Amino acid sequence: MTAPHIGGADAAHRAIAGLGRDARARILSALARRFGDLDLAEDMLQDAIVQALHSWSETGVPAVPEAWLTTTARRKGIDSLRRGRVRAAALPRLRVEQDRGPVPEALEDPAQQDYDDEHAEIPDERLGLFFACAHPLLAPEDRIALTLRFLGGLSSAEVAQALLVPTATMQQRLVRAKRRIRTLGIAFTPPRRQDLGARLVGVQRVIYLLYTEGFVATGGESHTREDLTGEAIRLARVLHGLIPGSAETTGLLALLLLTQARRPARLADDGRPVPLAAQDRALWDQALIREGVALTEQAAASPGAGPYAIQAAIAAVHAEAPAAESTDWAQIAVLYDMLRTHDDGPVVLLGRAVARGKARGPETGLRELDALAEDPVLSRFRPFHTARGLTLEQLGDHGAAAAAYRRALELPGNQAEEGFLAAALAGVEGEA
Incomplete structure (x- = not known):
């Protein structure tokens, strides 16, 4: 049975506007994973949005707009490849031969499809793409900027703020990174397990910066963005499960959990932030604190403990203080000295x-x-x-x-x- 549609141009525009940046990032992630070309993925997504505004105005908004856009954009990408708009050398890498036939109407959202056997070790599509963006042929800061902008769903201005550079500088960096990917023919696919370690630092930083943007938004009406903090914690958990022996992966998860534990006390009734010293600590999430402290101790005892493990230790000192005035600031200052190294x-x-x-x-x-x-x-x-x-x-x-x-x-x-x-x-x- 066909799902009911909601008709009209206004409904179509509302549906597109209601997708939000996170949904667009998911679609772009699926397309980039599929076609290995960010420019093509962006073009196809925009083409799909234009078609959606026209089609949905006449036939109604589909029950699952995100899946409709993903499927439509994917078809447009395949058509583009067939017409030769992308260099023929890319075809083997993109594995499009299997798509030469008609695309079934009921095609599922590619974002939900499993990896092929070659890259089956990474259990999460988005995390796999984070690793793909952390390619060693890209400069470290370019990798991070690219991932935050196109897969994390942040705007150029937000990425610039996260990396503490002017927005114009960030835009140039993004253009340079995409050009390098295109020129070198970098495959937009996750690495094998044996190559994860070389890309881990960049992926950790992306997750950390995603959480940071959610914890204190760089713009907009709200002080926080729970969609970003929740996604960052989810990805940190997946990463910890993928590489459980890493002190820094454990420390990163611990840091995010201990910071998130303060969430219930961080905002006043009017939405304004409440300083740490003024927060009602009885509202802090004790389950997250216990989990975070245990992970902090595990990270500290593991070889290779570094900045995330130290920041987790700082967060643990705050979390274990029963009142603001009993916080061991001397210990925190020492930990900052360690972090500075x-x-x-x-x-x-x-x-x-x-x-x-x-x-x-x-x-x-x-x-x-x-x-x-x-x-x-x-x-x-x-x-x-x-x-x-x-x-x-x-x-x-x-x-x-x-x-x-x-x-x-x-x-x-x-x-x-x-x-x-x-x-x-x-x-x-x-x-x-």
Whole structure:
């Protein structure tokens, strides 16, 4: 029996708009996995969307729009290959000979099809594509940018914010990466198990950055994006199951679980973020904390423990403190010193400065923060100026705190966070 349709151009436009970025990323993932060409996959998806707007206006929105778009785009890709729009050398790699015949009307969504035997070791389609994007012929940062943009569903601006570079730089990086894939004929397929280790660091970072974008959204109305945090945790679990002996894979999962445990207490009723020190810890998810702490201990005891294992240890110190004032900030500061030996990037230095200030007093914290003020990345990073504002407010310098909050409000971020900063600014302006 044919599923009922909802007719009209308005319904078609609403259905396309309602797909969201995650659905588009899933479709693009299926197409890229199938055809091995990101440019072709993007073109076919756009062609399918154009056809959907026309067809659905006349025949109604199908019961499963995502599957309809995937199947339509896939057919268009096959037609494109037959017409020679893609170089013939790509045909063997794309395995299109099996698709020379008519495509059945009831073709299932390719995103749900199993891998062939050659790549059956990776049990998740999306994770397999993350590994495919982490190809050693691409520069490390290009791999990460490409994966976040096209398979993670983030916008170019969000990827730029995640990697702390200007949006224009990120757009150039994406163009360069796609050109290199096309020029070198890089197969867009997951590696064999013996090659996973060489690509693991890049995949771990993509999952971490996906979670980070979900934990504090870089734009929009909401402070968080639970679709991203949930997907990142799911992928981290799959990755841990795939490579259970990796200290860093275990540490990454532990870090995400311990951070996610705070979710029920992170937002006020009006959607504004609640600072860690002000959160009701009775609301924290104790089951996630127990699992995360156990994984943290496992990661710490395993060879090869690195930045994710150390960050998990930092999160565990927070999670095990019964109250904010009993947090062992001295231990956290030491852990940041350890983390710095693996990663001396600006975000780690910012966390270290905050931890040292909490451990030794706000005067020390302000000196540590001011020592980072000339860093070009931190100068345009909202959390840096927010941290300065909070520290200056502690010290009673309300005028300088107001200036720091104003600067923070000038920089990219989500609207819920802006509400918090606006309230903080109003508070110190009243005291100045």
